[in-house]
Amino acid sequence: MSFVQLLFNGFALGMAYALVALGFVLVLNAVNAVNFAQGDLVMAGGYMGVAFASVLPVPAIFMLPVVMAAVALIGLLLSLVAYFPIMRRPPAAVFISTIAFGVILQNSYRLLFGPEAHAVRPLFESGTWELGTLIVSKQAAAIIATAAVLMGIQYVVMERTQFGRRLRATAQNQSMAAALGIPVRLMIAATFAAGAALAGAAGLMLGNQFLVHPIGGVNLIITAYIAAVIGGWGSLAGAVLGAMLIALFQVIVSAYVSYTAATAMLYGVVLAVLFFRPQGLLGRGEARRV
Amino acid sequence: MIRWLTAGVNAPLLVVCVAFGGYTVAFGNPYSFYVMAIAGCYALLVVGFQFIFGHAGAVSLAQAAFFGIGAYVSGLLGIKLGWTFDVTFPLAILLPTALSVVVAIPVLKLEEHYFALATMGLGLVALLVATQWVALTGGMNGLAGVPNFIVFGFEIKSRFDKLVFIWSLVGAGSLIAWQIMRGLYGLQYRIARENSTAAMSVGVNVSILRFVAFVLSAAYAGGAGALIAHQIKIVSPQNLEFAVMITCLTMTVIGGRTHVVGGIIAAVVLVHLPEWFRVLQDYRLLAYGAAALLMVVIAPEGIVGALQALRARVLPEAPPPVPKPRVHTVRRSTVDSGDFLLEIQGLSKSFGGLQAIRDVDIALTPGEIFGLIGPNGSGKTTLLNLISGIYLPDRGRVVYAGQDVTRAPAYRIARLGLGRTFQNINLVGDMTALDNVAVARANLTGASLTRALTTLGRDGALHAAREHAVHLLAAVGADDVAGQRCDRLAYGVKRRVEIARALAIEPRLLLLDEPAAGLNEAEQIELSGRLKALTKDGLTILVIEHNMRFLLPLAERMSCLDDGALIASGTPDEIVSNPAVIEAYLGAPEDEDA
Numbered sequence: 020m021s022f023v024q025l026l027f028n029g030f031a032l033g034m035a036y037a038l039v040a041l042g043f044v045l046v047l048n049a050v051n052a053v054n055f056a057q058g059d060l061v062m063a064g065g066y067m068g069v070a071f072a073s074v075l076p077v078p079a080i081f082m083l084p085v086v087m088a089a090v091a092l093i094g095l096l097l098s099l100v101a102y103f104p105i106m107r108r109p110p111a112a113v114f115i116s117t118i119a120f121g122v123i124l125q126n127s128y129r130l131l132f133g134p135e136a137h138a139v140r141p142l143f144e145s146g147t148w149e150l151g152t153l154i155v156s157k158q159a160a161a162i163i164a165t166a167a168v169l170m171g172i173q174y175v176v177m178e179r180t181q182f183g184r185r186l187r188a189t190a191q192n193q194s195m196a197a198a199l200g201i202p203v204r205l206m207i208a209a210t211f212a213a214g215a216a217l218a219g220a221a222g223l224m225l226g227n228q229f230l231v232h233p234i235g236g237v238n239l240i241i242t243a244y245i246a247a248v249i250g251g252w253g254s255l256a257g258a259v260l261g262a263m264l265i266a267l268f269q270v271i272v273s274a275y276v277s278y279t280a281a282t283a284m285l286y287g288v289v290l291a292v293l294f295f296r297p298q299g300l301l302g303r304g305e306a307r308r309v
Numbered sequence: 310m311i312r313w314l315t316a317g318v319n320a321p322l323l324v325v326c327v328a329f330g331g332y333t334v335a336f337g338n339p340y341s342f343y344v345m346a347i348a349g350c351y352a353l354l355v356v357g358f359q360f361i362f363g364h365a366g367a368v369s370l371a372q373a374a375f376f377g378i379g380a381y382v383s384g385l386l387g388i389k390l391g392w393t394f395d396v397t398f399p400l401a402i403l404l405p406t407a408l409s410v411v412v413a414i415p416v417l418k419l420e421e422h423y424f425a426l427a428t429m430g431l432g433l434v435a436l437l438v439a440t441q442w443v444a445l446t447g448g449m450n451g452l453a454g455v456p457n458f459i460v461f462g463f464e465i466k467s468r469f470d471k472l473v474f475i476w477s478l479v480g481a482g483s484l485i486a487w488q489i490m491r492g493l494y495g496l497q498y499r500i501a502r503e504n505s506t507a508a509m510s511v512g513v514n515v516s517i518l519r520f521v522a523f524v525l526s527a528a529y530a531g532g533a534g535a536l537i538a539h540q541i542k543i544v545s546p547q548n549l550e551f552a553v554m555i556t557c558l559t560m561t562v563i564g565g566r567t568h569v570v571g572g573i574i575a576a577v578v579l580v581h582l583p584e585w586f587r588v589l590q591d592y593r594l595l596a597y598g599a600a601a602l603l604m605v606v607i608a609p610e611g612i613v614g615a616l617q618a619l620r621a622r623v624l625p626e627a628p629p630p631v632p633k634p635r636v637h638t639v640r641r642s643t644v645d646s647g648d649f650l651l652e653i654q655g656l657s658k659s660f661g662g663l664q665a666i667r668d669v670d671i672a673l674t675p676g677e678i679f680g681l682i683g684p685n686g687s688g689k690t691t692l693l694n695l696i697s698g699i700y701l702p703d704r705g706r707v708v709y710a711g712q713d714v715t716r717a718p719a720y721r722i723a724r725l726g727l728g729r730t731f732q733n734i735n736l737v738g739d740m741t742a743l744d745n746v747a748v749a750r751a752n753l754t755g756a757s758l759t760r761a762l763t764t765l766g767r768d769g770a771l772h773a774a775r776e777h778a779v780h781l782l783a784a785v786g787a788d789d790v791a792g793q794r795c796d797r798l799a800y801g802v803k804r805r806v807e808i809a810r811a812l813a814i815e816p817r818l819l820l821l822d823e824p825a826a827g828l829n830e831a832e833q834i835e836l837s838g839r840l841k842a843l844t845k846d847g848l849t850i851l852v853i854e855h856n857m858r859f860l861l862p863l864a865e866r867m868s869c870l871d872d873g874a875l876i877a878s879g880t881p882d883e884i885v886s887n888p889a890v891i892e893a894y895l896g897a898p899e900d901e902d903a
Binding site: 053101111114286289 | 366368415416419421422423425426427429430431433434437438441551555558559562591592594595597598599601602605606609
């Protein structure tokens with residue numbers, strides 16, 4: 020496989036990862052806590068795609084709005100049972116509660132769909148185009164286009180709408196936002212829903228090539244987590260870039276060495292980043308107030 | 310003994326444990342012995358996990374990795390080389406321990422979220438290695454044929470004997486864990502976990518405590534892994550999987566993060582759940598997840614914590630007796646350190662683009678009370694944080710008692726006898742005022758892991774620390790609240806408890822950050838008198854204060870800080886009449902015209 024081919028494949032994977040990481044960082048910013056169920060929410064999107072396809076055999080792109088809405092509801096549920104009851108406790112409590120929620124999701128999948136892996140339909144259709152030596156899979160192209168549109172929507176909503184300003188104000192300072200009359204809890208719930216919707220979309224995209232299975236979310240939460248670390252904890256643009264770097268790294272190293280080596284080396288790189296630049300590759304240092 | 314039985318929920322716990330243990334032995338069959346022995350392996354895993362997750366308060370996701378590695382070490386050495394358990398067991402503990410030491414160096418200084426990620430990554434890599442290195446590990450399917458426990462020539466064959474063997478080790482491990490944490494050494498973990506800044510300010514080396522907890526966790530996990538390998542007679546990647554981590558986490562959350570017996574009970578119950586409720590077989594992990602979520606929400610302290618809270622509400626017990634005050638001075642009285650106790654030269658610090666402190670010089674002579682004033686945001690607290698080692702300066706030098714401490718970590722500066730209080734109080738809310746002060750004695754009394762392990766009966770160091778703490782609380786007029794939790798104290802009282810805690814390290818220099826804030830006038834006068842009395846014993850005090858009525862009669866010399874730089878120094882009278890000081894506080898006259 021040519022290097023350009025690898026870059027293209029890595030880019031497509033990175034776009035899907037970026038959606039997962041974006042959703043992760045949105046929640047992280049809003050509540051200053053890690054949503055460990057984010058990877059399992061990705062799988063929820065994939066399983067929804069599998070379930071819908073058995074009822075209505077259409078290309079996955081038509082299911083996208085329904086799947087995103089449905090996974091958003093799961094995200095809402097997550098905030099209701101695993102975040103709001105313990106929102107005043109230390110972040111570690113939310114950490115544990117979202118791990119627990121993820122375990123519940125994983126085992127629900129296993130009971131509903133069995134332990135085996137399932138494939139989601141392609142977004143439009145399978146097959147490839149050949150552009151000279153470059154082989155463009157139609158699914159990869161569809162992932163890039165769809166993810167780009169979703170990221171664009173996410174950007175416009177966050178930056179250009181009153182709703183987005185309220186979300187950002189809530190993420191920055193909850194008490195100040197509350198003092199300005201912003202319904203803080205509603206905004207947090209909306210953030211959980213939005214983060215889950217992005218995860219669901221990613222699940223629908225990734226589930227074709229990489230399949231969905233009950234514990235497939237574990238690797239994805241690590242990916243999102245690492246993307247957030249590399250991109251500077253809490254930066255949306257950084258998370259997208261981080262996701263892209265991880266995908267390229269995985270695709271290229273897997274091609275030349277092995278997937279195992281790619282994973283191990285990625286972990287090594289992350290440790291190095293954390294050791295030398297605890298604020299992330301792109302993050303700025305910040306002083307703690309005593 | 311009687312007091313122990315009536316305290317908390319000890320008596321019912323004892324009854325339940327003895328009854329269940331007795332029932333298992335008397336009415337069990339080989340299969341129930343087998344299950345109970347597996348529960349023992351998990352119990353040991355959980356008791357170990359409590360060190361890092363509970364006592365150090367760090368979410369480590371590497372416990373399953375250490376468990377699995379321990380299992381592989383003991384199992385593979387048994388299968389491939391025929392080594393016996395008495396040799397492989399220590400090795401199974403040693404390898405995860407060594408690994409944890411290596412990993413701890415880059416990982417332990419990380420903040421909470423990063424630490425969890427890094428430890429999770431360790432588990433991931435361990436799992437990958439185990440599944441890929443087929444020649445050694447047998448890959449996904451693992452290897453069967455792990456030999457029985459063979460200890461000094463005796464082969465443990467029957468399931469009942471294995472049960473007894475494993476649970477003796479659980480008992481020994483639990484006893485060691487309890488022994489480590491029950492005294493003054495263990496008390497340090499509470500302040501380090503709840504408020505690391507405060508912990509460092511009294512000389513607690515938070516990093517080393519976390520390190521010890523992490524390594525102990527790994528050691529216990531390795532031991533527990535070795536046990537399960539010989540119990541189920543197979544080594545496979547299953548022991549390393551995230552499901553084991555989830556199980557361990559759930560057991561610890563349910564049993565209570567720091568309660569040894571709670572953790573053991575949770576392990577026994579969760580291992581038996583699928584046995585008791587056959588329907589749970591398929592839903593086991595689902596039930597674990599739901600149970601963990603439920604516990605985090607409704608009973609964050611676990612079952613034992615919840616029972617204790619219930620008892621405290623239904624049948625409140627008398628608060629533990631507060632010992633009689635007694636002075637246990639440890640530090641030698643003043644060592645001659647030249648003319649100045651503290652000398653700051655050209656100290657500067659900026660945060661991003663903000664120059665918080667610029668080129669500050671201050672020298673304190675032994676025994677004086679020095680006042681530092683300045684408008685809000687002028688950098689007073691930042692200066693205190695620079696002196697006490699919480700921030701590192703960009704330029705300049707801090708010399709304390711003849712030693713350059715510019716780059717020394719906060720806990721070392723505290724150990725040299727530099728005590729401080731905080732503007733926004735840093736006490737541990739769910740500890741008594743007594744223990745908040747007593748814990749500051751840990752370093753002076755030489756509390757250590759080895760001493761904790763070798764202490765028999767009552768921890769004399771803890772008792773002495775508490776006696777001294779009562780004495781100090783009395784010195785600041787807060788001895789009447791010694792037995793109360795700190796989050797229930799009034800604001801002014803909390804300030805006084807903080808001063809007592811700072812005094813507990815037997816400081817030669819005390820840095821006070823707005824000690825009079827929130828005190829009424831009578832309390833201010835009282836505090837002023839107490840501070841003056843302290844300097845009679847040779848203590849030097851640096852006070853940050855806005856309240857001139859409090860500070861002017863107290864301080865012998867003063868400096869004024871404005872916009873990070875010293876603008877005036879001198880006697881209180883000189884300072885209050887200094888035009889630059891007046892301008893800094895009230896604004897320049899022309900400002901008023903504008």
